[in-house]
Amino acid sequence: MKAAALTSFGGPEVLELMDVAEPRAGEGQVRIRVRAAGVQHFDTGIRQGWAPPSVDLSFPVIPGNEFAGIVDEVGDGVAGVEVGAEVLGYSTLGSYAEHLVVPPDQFVPKPKSMPWEIAGGFTGAGQGAHMALQAMQVRPGDTVLISGAAGAFGTFSVQLALAWGAKRVIGTASEANHDYLRGLGAVPVTYGEGLVERVRAVAPDGVDAALDAAGPEALYASAELVEDRNRIRTMVSDEAAEELGIPALGPARSRDRLVELTGLYEQGKLDGLHLRATYPLERAGDAHRLIETGHGRGKIVLTLA
Structure with a gap:
């Protein structure tokens, strides 16, 4: 073959x-x-x-x-x-x-x-997002920050957080991707210097959970914004996570996760x-x-x- x-x-x-x-x-x-x-x-x-x-x-x-x-x-x-x-x-x-x-x-x-x-x-980004958001205990009414929200993993994370009932999802991305994030239902903010202040401006009541798929700078900002570090995860910044006392995300892919994700797709809650x-x-x-x-x-x- x-x-x-x-x-x-x-x-x-x-x-x-x-x-x-x-x-x-x-x-x-x-x-x-x-x-x-x-x-x-x-x-x-x-x-x-x-x-x-x-x-x-x-x-x-x-x-x-x-x-x-x-x-x-x-x-x-x-x-x-x-x-x-x-x-x-x-x-x-x-x-x-x-x-x-x-x-x-x-x-x-x-x-x-x-x-x-x-x-x-479908399965890589979908299962990664599912594992991370589940570990972060995302639940109805939460405000969730997703850094690096325009990529494949970020796209899934935004949609899944909203499907699970998050009140607001804030996504970091370059300005060229802001309309794309709005189309997913997220509130876009530009990453980089001043991120903490920009997030606080659109979420004056605070951020309940945060997911980093962008790098250490985003993870440090997440640690400033989220009170409980058990509700923060990273896909890319392991050394910074260890320094900050943020739990690691262990591998746990499963058929059950895929069953839930494909079910959400069929219900129109995940556009894919x-x-x-x-x-x-x-x-x-x-x-x-x-x-x-x-x-x-x-x-x-x-x-x-």
Whole structure:
């Protein structure tokens, strides 16, 4: 099968379209014919040689942490999954390929109304936002600050906080993205120097919870604005979080989270993702170049026929 894979670590140029062995569904596994795969910063870390302790990066390495596709093989011992089912789900590696194999607890049915490109980039940002907001105990009536609100993760976080009943969501972004945030239902503010004062101006009653996807400066501002540091989380500023006594966000992706998120999508409470760009599989390196600029709104997705 074809895959965007690497045989050495380095820049985006090490991602090449190559022929690799096609996987088969073993006992307790399901094979997916991939239609779309989201691109994440996790994937760029893999490409550079970083991996969680439990992950083996033996070459060739196929990145890809989220996918949407069609079940085309069901292994022994798997019940309730049929060949031909349209699904979306998550993996640690392997989604930048025509096929991948996962256990059935790592995917859910794709909503019929959800386009393949949206489905391919749904699980990473969606589950990350769900984990963070749940850890922050976001609840009805809250005022929530989300720094870096215009990206794929931020977009999900804004929509999910509002779906859970937040009274007000304040999102930081460059001015070019302010209308976009208003369209999501957020109150936009410009990031950078003076952020604390700008947030207090639009939230005179205070901020109940804050989520940082922008960097340490935003996290320090969040610590000034939120009284209870247990209600602050960061996706990008681990050292600053340790310094400030802000709890870490542990990995806890699950099928149950995806069931809730796809249900909210079907109810019209999550519009899904703004697509920043789509690339064919052979241009995975270009997709990595774009995500590593750190600019722009929405999600980058690889598409397969």
